[in-house]
Amino acid sequence: MSPRFTLDPFSEKYAHRTSNMLSSEIRDLLAITARPDIISLAGGLPYTQAFDPEIIMRTVRRVLAEDHAAALQYGPTDGYAPLKHCLIEVMAVEGTPCFPEDIIITHGAQQGLDIISKIFINPGDNIITEAPSYVGALNSFLSYQPNIHTIPMDEDGMVLENLAGVLKGLAAKGERVKFIYTIPNFQNPAGITLRSERRFGLLELAHEYDCLVVEDNPYGMLRFEGTPCPTLRSLDESRVIYLGTLSKIFSAGMRIGWIAAPHPILDKLLLAKQSADLCTSTFTQMVAHSYFTTEDWRGQVKQLLEHYRGRRDAILEALEEHLSGIAEWTRPQGGLFVWATLPEFIKTSEMLAAAVDAKVAYVPGSGFFPHEGGECCMRLNFSYSDVETVHEGIKRLAKVIKRELSLARALGFKVPGLEAGSSHDEQ
Numbered sequence: 001m002s003p004r005f006t007l008d009p010f011s012e013k014y015a016h017r018t019s020n021m022l023s024s025e026i027r028d029l030l031a032i033t034a035r036p037d038i039i040s041l042a043g044g045l046p047y048t049q050a051f052d053p054e055i056i057m058r059t060v061r062r063v064l065a066e067d068h069a070a071a072l073q074y075g076p077t078d079g080y081a082p083l084k085h086c087l088i089e090v091m092a093v094e095g096t097p098c099f100p101e102d103i104i105i106t107h108g109a110q111q112g113l114d115i116i117s118k119i120f121i122n123p124g125d126n127i128i129t130e131a132p133s134y135v136g137a138l139n140s141f142l143s144y145q146p147n148i149h150t151i152p153m154d155e156d157g158m159v160l161e162n163l164a165g166v167l168k169g170l171a172a173k174g175e176r177v178k179f180i181y182t183i184p185n186f187q188n189p190a191g192i193t194l195r196s197e198r199r200f201g202l203l204e205l206a207h208e209y210d211c212l213v214v215e216d217n218p219y220g221m222l223r224f225e226g227t228p229c230p231t232l233r234s235l236d237e238s239r240v241i242y243l244g245t246l247s248k249i250f251s252a253g254m255r256i257g258w259i260a261a262p263h264p265i266l267d268k269l270l271l272a273k274q275s276a277d278l279c280t281s282t283f284t285q286m287v288a289h290s291y292f293t294t295e296d297w298r299g300q301v302k303q304l305l306e307h308y309r310g311r312r313d314a315i316l317e318a319l320e321e322h323l324s325g326i327a328e329w330t331r332p333q334g335g336l337f338v339w340a341t342l343p344e345f346i347k348t349s350e351m352l353a354a355a356v357d358a359k360v361a362y363v364p365g366s367g368f369f370p371h372e373g374g375e376c377c378m379r380l381n382f383s384y385s386d387v388e389t390v391h392e393g394i395k396r397l398a399k400v401i402k403r404e405l406s407l408a409r410a411l412g413f414k415v416p417g418l419e420a421g422s423s424h425d426e427q
């Protein structure tokens with residue numbers, strides 16, 4: 001490790017693993033883009049305004065009226081048992097059978113990712129992720145110092161030929177892979193869904209090379225069109241560690257997620273969780289339980305999907321109108337994100353300052369790769385802004401991109417989508 005200039009007087013004291021702990025580009029950005037004059041397509045925030053506050057108030061009141069002492073108390077590390085039945089009902093909607101004893105409740109799926117990393121990753125261990133992948137997962141993994149091998153995706157998800165190649169290559173060197181991490185539905189950041197046949201293929205490879213599969217499924221319930229695919233857990237309970245969350249269908253602020261896994265793995269995860277936080281918030285678990293057993297949660301998800309579908313349509317229309325022939329983008333059937341790819345010579349992290357100046361923000365693609373990659377890509381979120389704002393955001397972004405293209409053409413690059421003599425001012 002090369003010594004780095006630092007002003008931190010404690011830098012000599014930190015453990016080696018902290019050198020891998022990077023501040024998320026997204027978090028840093030959110031701070032700037034929270035300014036009201038900026039249209040932020042950068043965040044990944046669910047649209048919590050869709051919830052009627054009266055529903056939440058009466059739910060909280062009900063919990064406190066029924067058993068305030070229990071709500072204010074510590075709870076079991078594996079979670080509030082009655083809530084597990086609700087989580088099983090949520091999983092059943094996607095056709096995933098599960099029993100209460102197969103689950104532990106965590107402080108969001110993010111804690112699940114951290115304790116999975118904690119129990120499986122020794123420094124130098126091999127793990128596999130999609131490229132690009134969720135920054136929060138990459139950061140959890142990296143803090144335990146693995147070798148991350150990345151697999152590219154096409155419009156049907158992880159490319160299995162590449163996955164087989166990596167597994168075979170490592171096996172040839174006598175090396176094993178601890179787990180394959182995948183976000184199979186409406187992936188963050190790419191919006192891509194792993195096609196059903198590939199799910200079988202991925203599990204076959206996991207079986208052949210004896211590695212576990214971590215299935216992170218925060219977006220599966222946010223499908224607004226197309227046929228649902230079977231969850232990996234429903235296809236192979238024996239080697240899949242499944243992560244669920246209420247963040248995208250109820251509340252991210254309540255911090256409730258869960259892990260379903262083979263029992264010996266759950267036992268180890270429980271030990272890791274115990275030392276991290278003793279238990280997930282009893283209060284929010286009881287509120288969630290009351291909400292799921294008393295309120296029309298399915299109706300609420302339906303309403304949320306209507307908002308998201310409209311916004312997804314808006315972003316795709318706006319991209320078509322303003323960036324057709326210049327950029328390419330994914331067409332998600334659910335979730336929160338579109339992934340756009342610009343001509344190679346545009347570095348989206350360098351272009352961000354110009355975008356913020358034009359009062360629009362996105363997340364540069366390179367932050368979603370553990371090594372290099374994604375430099376000309378960006379993640380665009382459509383869930384949080386209304387239809388008009390999404391349109392205006394893409395219009396502003398297109399102006400910035402076309403200005404970059406004009407500059408590139410002036411420097412002699414072959415530029416797609418701009419006629420000779422045209423300029424960014426034309427739209």
Ligand SMILES: Cc1ncc(COP(=O)(O)O)c(C=O)c1O
Pocket residue numbers: 044107108109110111134136183188216218244245246247252256257
């Ligand atoms: C793929 C993925 N996994 C996990 C999480 C974390 O979810 P939670 O809010 O349950 O911690 C997110 C949040 O955006 C995500 O996109």
